[in-house]
Amino acid sequence: MTVLILGAGSDMAVALARQFAAEKYDVQLAARNTSFLQAQENDLRIRYGINASSHAFDAVDFASHPAFYESLPVKPDITICVFGYLGDQELGQTSWQEASRIIHTNYTGAVSILNVVAADYAARHQGTIIGISSVAGERGRQSNYLYGSAKAGFTAYLSGLRNRLFHNGVHVMTVQPGFVYTRMTEGLTLPPLLTAQPIDVASAIVKAARAKKNVLYVKWFWRYIMLIIKYIPEFIFKKLKL
Amino acid sequence: MQKRLANWGNYPVVASEESTFSREDQLQDLLHTQTPLIARGNGRCYGDASLGAHSISTLKYDKVLSFDIEKGLFECQAGVTLDQILDIIVPKGWFLPVTPGTKFITVGGAVASDVHGKNHHVDGAFSNQVVSMDVITSQGLITCSPDQEPDLYWATCGGMGLTGIITRVLFRLKKVETSYIKQKQIKARNLDEVIRLFEENKHYTYSVAWIDCLQKGDSFGRSILILGEHAAKAELSPQQAQAPLQLPSKKKLTIPFNLPSFVLNTFTVKAFNWLYYAKNTKREINNVVSYEPFFYPLDAFLHWNRGYGKAGFVQYQFVLPMDQKQGLVEILQRISSKGLGSFLAVLKVFGQQDNLISFPMEGYTLALDFPVRKGLFEFLDELDALVLQYGGRLYLSKDARMKQEVFWQSYPHVQRFAGIVKQYNRNNRFRSLQSDRLLLTAQPSELIMNNEELMIREAVVK
Ligand SMILES: Cc1cc2nc3c(=O)[nH]c(=O)nc-3n(C[C@H](O)[C@H](O)[C@H](O)COP(=O)(O)OP(=O)(O)OC[C@H]3O[C@@H](n4cnc5c(N)ncnc54)[C@H](O)[C@@H]3O)c2cc1C
Numbered sequence: 138m139t140v141l142i143l144g145a146g147s148d149m150a151v152a153l154a155r156q157f158a159a160e161k162y163d164v165q166l167a168a169r170n171t172s173f174l175q176a177q178e179n180d181l182r183i184r185y186g187i188n189a190s191s192h193a194f195d196a197v198d199f200a201s202h203p204a205f206y207e208s209l210p211v212k213p214d215i216t217i218c219v220f221g222y223l224g225d226q227e228l229g230q231t232s233w234q235e236a237s238r239i240i241h242t243n244y245t246g247a248v249s250i251l252n253v254v255a256a257d258y259a260a261r262h263q264g265t266i267i268g269i270s271s272v273a274g275e276r277g278r279q280s281n282y283l284y285g286s287a288k289a290g291f292t293a294y295l296s297g298l299r300n301r302l303f304h305n306g307v308h309v310m311t312v313q314p315g316f317v318y319t320r321m322t323e324g325l326t327l328p329p330l331l332t333a334q335p336i337d338v339a340s341a342i343v344k345a346a347r348a349k350k351n352v353l354y355v356k357w358f359w360r361y362i363m364l365i366i367k368y369i370p371e372f373i374f375k376k377l378k379l
Numbered sequence: 380m381q382k383r384l385a386n387w388g389n390y391p392v393v394a395s396e397e398s399t400f401s402r403e404d405q406l407q408d409l410l411h412t413q414t415p416l417i418a419r420g421n422g423r424c425y426g427d428a429s430l431g432a433h434s435i436s437t438l439k440y441d442k443v444l445s446f447d448i449e450k451g452l453f454e455c456q457a458g459v460t461l462d463q464i465l466d467i468i469v470p471k472g473w474f475l476p477v478t479p480g481t482k483f484i485t486v487g488g489a490v491a492s493d494v495h496g497k498n499h500h501v502d503g504a505f506s507n508q509v510v511s512m513d514v515i516t517s518q519g520l521i522t523c524s525p526d527q528e529p530d531l532y533w534a535t536c537g538g539m540g541l542t543g544i545i546t547r548v549l550f551r552l553k554k555v556e557t558s559y560i561k562q563k564q565i566k567a568r569n570l571d572e573v574i575r576l577f578e579e580n581k582h583y584t585y586s587v588a589w590i591d592c593l594q595k596g597d598s599f600g601r602s603i604l605i606l607g608e609h610a611a612k613a614e615l616s617p618q619q620a621q622a623p624l625q626l627p628s629k630k631k632l633t634i635p636f637n638l639p640s641f642v643l644n645t646f647t648v649k650a651f652n653w654l655y656y657a658k659n660t661k662r663e664i665n666n667v668v669s670y671e672p673f674f675y676p677l678d679a680f681l682h683w684n685r686g687y688g689k690a691g692f693v694q695y696q697f698v699l700p701m702d703q704k705q706g707l708v709e710i711l712q713r714i715s716s717k718g719l720g721s722f723l724a725v726l727k728v729f730g731q732q733d734n735l736i737s738f739p740m741e742g743y744t745l746a747l748d749f750p751v752r753k754g755l756f757e758f759l760d761e762l763d764a765l766v767l768q769y770g771g772r773l774y775l776s777k778d779a780r781m782k783q784e785v786f787w788q789s790y791p792h793v794q795r796f797a798g799i800v801k802q803y804n805r806n807n808r809f810r811s812l813q814s815d816r817l818l819l820t821a822q823p824s825e826l827i828m829n830n831e832e833l834m835i836r837e838a839v840v841k
Binding site for chain 2 (some may be wrong): 146148151173177179180320
């Protein structure tokens with residue numbers, strides 16, 4: 138069994154690779170800068186005695202995606218889309234460069250590569266696709282609606298893909314991690330009860346993938362928090378500073 | 380983000396920034412933007428050595444880079460912890476060449492404190508097994524070893540993070556046939572006897588004694604000497620021999636919150652007495668046990684340090700030269716009559732070592748805990764004076780309160796060390812509360828302000 142991790146450099150990706158390797162999966166690491174993946178590759182091999190390999194992958198170089206997937210030495214049984222870009226909301230409001238980078242990394246790029254993977258899985262009637270989306274996509278808020286809207290698109294894409302591929306025996310899982318302690322969130326003060334460690338997210342994903350869950354909220358109360366947030370009437374919501 | 384940080388003794392507690400990195404370029408970025416900094420591993424030193432205004436956690440820089448199963452060479456990034464290494468190497472027939480009494484420390488911390496184990500008199504300290512390492516200094520990344528950039532190498536081993544951030548370490552492992560230890564426990568009626576036993580048994584690879592500090596008179600220094608050797612396959616029980624390199628199971632008990640400080644003492648008193656009396660009347664017990672209880676008896680209790688209560692504790696560890704061992708008696712007597720210390724003290728023997736700034740020197744080293752309370756620091760200052768008088772010194776990795784003059788008088792090569800630190804630590808880029816207190820990175824005038832700003836004083840202290 139092989140797992141492909143798209144966006145392999147992040148804290149969450151490192152934890153995911155280890156959790157799957159511990160379950161004796163071979164691991165394919167894909168990221169833009171492969172020079173940093175060598176250490177991770179050795180680490181997985183030595184700790185878990187599995188095969189690991191590194192592959193250059195650029196989420197926003199859409200045209201390269203078919204060739205990237207084609208070039209993988211073994212087609213993965215599980216593909217996980219971990220890459221994402223939080224970006225700078227304020228900058229993105231006026232800079233199209235920033236706004237488009239947020240949209241293209243979180244949405245367009247994910248759609249582009251997963252279309253390729255989905256075609257292969259559909260034809261072979263097997264495979265699991267896991268997308269790491271975000272609770273920020275469940276309702277747009279002034280503090281991060283560029284990121285949020287791209288993730289909203291991604292969540293909708295995954296749900297549609299799940300619906301379509303179900304009939305081909307392919308499983309699609311959406312993950313809503315909630316707050317996670319990573320390098321990306323280091324500067325923020327996060328509520329400990331609502332915040333998960335990357336390793337918790339990773340082990341929840343391994344378990345949920347085995348159980349073929351559709352939508353995974355890593356900390357269960359996030360499901361209800363988002364439910365409440367979604368049901369706040371718009372005339373009130375628009376006045377809030379969120 | 381500002382965080383409350385403390386090391387294992389929960390004293391002192393400071394408000395500090397903490398950043399992480401998982402790639403070298405991220406670390407370089409941190410070094411360019413932030414100043415001053417101090418490396419922090421798993422926070423298992425007891426005091427303030429890895430605390431400062433801004434600490435850099437190495438825990439995410441944790442990739443294993445190579446493991447030569449034939450030659451027993453292991454290479455990893457500095458944030459890998461010893462417990463992770465054991466999981467990898469033991470099933471392949473290798474063991475750590477030197478290990479402290481907890482496996483929850485990083486390789487970077489093992490080098491920066493130049494840690495010692497129960498085998499110092501045979502195998503030396505951790506630095507003895509390091510083949511080479513990378514250190515990011517204020518002058519950039521430098522690879523060093525005993526032959527390459529030796530100044531940097533020797534100032535980094537035991538240098539408490541002051542030469543920069545260790546990023547990669549290549550070190551030698553020890554070959555073992557099994558994951559078991561052939562253990563011998565001998566009861567000693569008093570301190571003289573246990574010292575005699577240490578001398579009689581110095582051919583043993585591992586030795587340590589637990590001393591009961593409460594006994595008076597003839598039983599003063601009543602203790603249990605624990606000796607060990609890696610067990611050969613032939614020495615295992617039939618059941619053990621089925622999987623001679625098996626890893627111990629990982630069940631743990633957690634102490635979830637701070638307990639009143641008498642609890643831990645009561646517990647250790649009971650544990651000791653149980654070993655001393657309940658295990659029948661034999662003077663000597665021989666058995667074959669897994670490496671876990673032999674090396675890491677306390678690791679089974681996660682956060683046992685909370686047993687000392689909210690005010691925290693300091694561990695006092697000193698070494699006296701071989702020919703001054705009568706000083707042990709005097710110091711231990713002072714401690715036991717004052718009654719501020721923990722019930723148990725740990726005694727080990729060191730072999731020859733004369734590194735630039737490492738703690739070990741040939742002699743006996745004693746460690747015990749003191750819950751922080753009124754009058755403690757004054758008392759420890761008195762003990763420092765005795766240690767100095769007997770030509771000994773204190774372990775920086777356990778220290779949270781030593782006065783700078785004690786440090787400068789007791790480490791013989793400190794001038795040279797300070798000079799090398801200056802060279803690789805321009806503008807005091809790497810700086811901890813401890814290095815400021817010991818005047819390695821601060822002038823006396825700066826010091827007071829700096830500490831006042833950082834420390835969150837617990838009401839009970841002083
Ligand atoms: C229960 C217990 C038993 C112990 N027994 C022993 C023992 O038997 N023998 C012994 O020698 N010690 C012992 N210790 C002490 C411990 O081994 C040392 O304090 C060790 O250095 C802790 O490592 P750490 O990774 O937790 O680092 P920290 O505690 O976070 O830091 C310790 C020092 O290392 C420096 N440092 C850490 N990482 C780096 C890096 N990457 N680059 C540069 N500097 C760095 C820090 O700046 C600091 O000065 C024990 C501790 C405990 C809690």
